[in-house]
Amino acid sequence: MTGRPAPTPAQPPAVRTNPTAHPMRTAAPGTGSGTPATEHSGTPTTAGTPGTPPAEDAPASPDPGSPDPGSLATLTAARPAVPAHAPGATLAADVGGTWVRWRAGGAVERVPSPSRLRWPGRAVADLRRDMVELLGRAAPPGARAAVSFGAAIDHVTGVVHGSAPLWGAADEPYDLLGALRAYRPDVTWTLVNDVTAALADFAATRARPGTRRVGYLTVSSGIGLRIADLERSVIPVDGWGLQGEVGHLAAACPPELAGLVCECGGHGHLASVAAGPGFVRVAERLGLAGAADVAQWLPGALDAGDPAARRLLGLCVEPVAQLIRTLWCLDPHLDLLGVGGGVVEGLGAHYAAELRGRLATPTSYAARGYSPSWLEDRLVLCGPGDVDALRGAERIGRWAPRIAP
Structure with a gap:
């Protein structure tokens, strides 16, 4: 596949502490009960502009001739450098339309979800890439990672059929499990629906x-x-x-x-x-x-x-x-x-x-x-x-x- 080089993954945003608001008392209610979390103030990233929210009039699709930013080839090319394995490392993550929470052996961390609910003007392919990079950066080297994902998922293959809060009306199948494996092949990934x-x-x-x-x-x-x-x-x-x-x-x-x-x-x-x-x-x-x-x-x-x-x-x-x-x-x-x-x-x-x-x-x-x-x-x-x-x-x-x- 030809086109412009894949973007370098952005670094995780700075961390600040903030109480968790109750789901029914926010403008966009969603799942998210449980352990109090550390909240990141970051946003989905655009290529070359870490932490910058996309403009509302951003193009709805990548430039002609460019690879799909959520494709396996692009994500493979964008793999981060992985340090030596840490035996016994784990990651558990819960992905919803409003927040993404994870725990990698310590405190729970929370960041805004790269979703259509939060970023209505961002292309679905970019939102998918943002999600893969976010989860990939959160996983320790050589970890066993279990992800609870708020979407209709083929639990046998890891293909996502659709998620209105995450990707709106887009319903073409997306091999999320394959994308995660391509981006972080050192990690053993398990993907299930959040209701599961x-x-x-x-x-x-x-x-x-x-x-x-x-x-x-x-x-x-x-x-x-x-x-x-x-x-x-x-x-x-x-x-x-x-x-x-x-x-x-x-x-x-x-x-x-x-x-x-x-x-x-x-x-x-x-x-x-x-x-x-x-x-x-x-x-x-x-x-x-x-x-x-x-x-x-x-x-x-x-x-x-x-x-x-x-x-x-x-x-x-x-x-x-x-x-x-x-x-x-x-x-x-x-x-x-x-x-x-x-x-x-x-x-x-x-x-x-x-x-x-x-x-x-x-x-x-x-x-x-x-x-x-x-x-x-x-x-x-x-x-x-x-x-x-x-x-x-x-x-x-x-x-x-x-x-x-």
């Missing part, structure tokens, strides 16, 4: 002897589900290496909410109503003042018993309740289900009460309403720190269930 990592963490602390199947549903900047069969010790996936991409199924919602746009570019998806950005869109559809800032005012409005706030919450929670009813209808052996993520954590007891109340309400003979004791035994509403995908990434190599088609 969260499930590993949830099951490690919550599953009991006799639990047949355990699931974890995250409601954050996106929505995803993962289920493990503990009797067979497997997380089953389909022919594309996927399981539980429920956020992009059609939502069960009233006609007044029909056709709401999803972050992936589709319409009427579960995430378009029930995820963090969905709360904004539903508030706009209802004509509520300050819809764009719903994450800031909704918790207080619910505390005050505001009727419009309660209606908004009910409309956004009902599709999630319908999904859970369907899960239990189809799989009576789903003995334990955790529900967490930034939206659930941010709205706390209000979200838990709304969801439990809707699940207790009969809808048909197939869903006769679940008693409080039945729900108490099977449904866990997870608070801040209860489930952490970064911890899950650290557990994933030691966890018994294998991922298999």
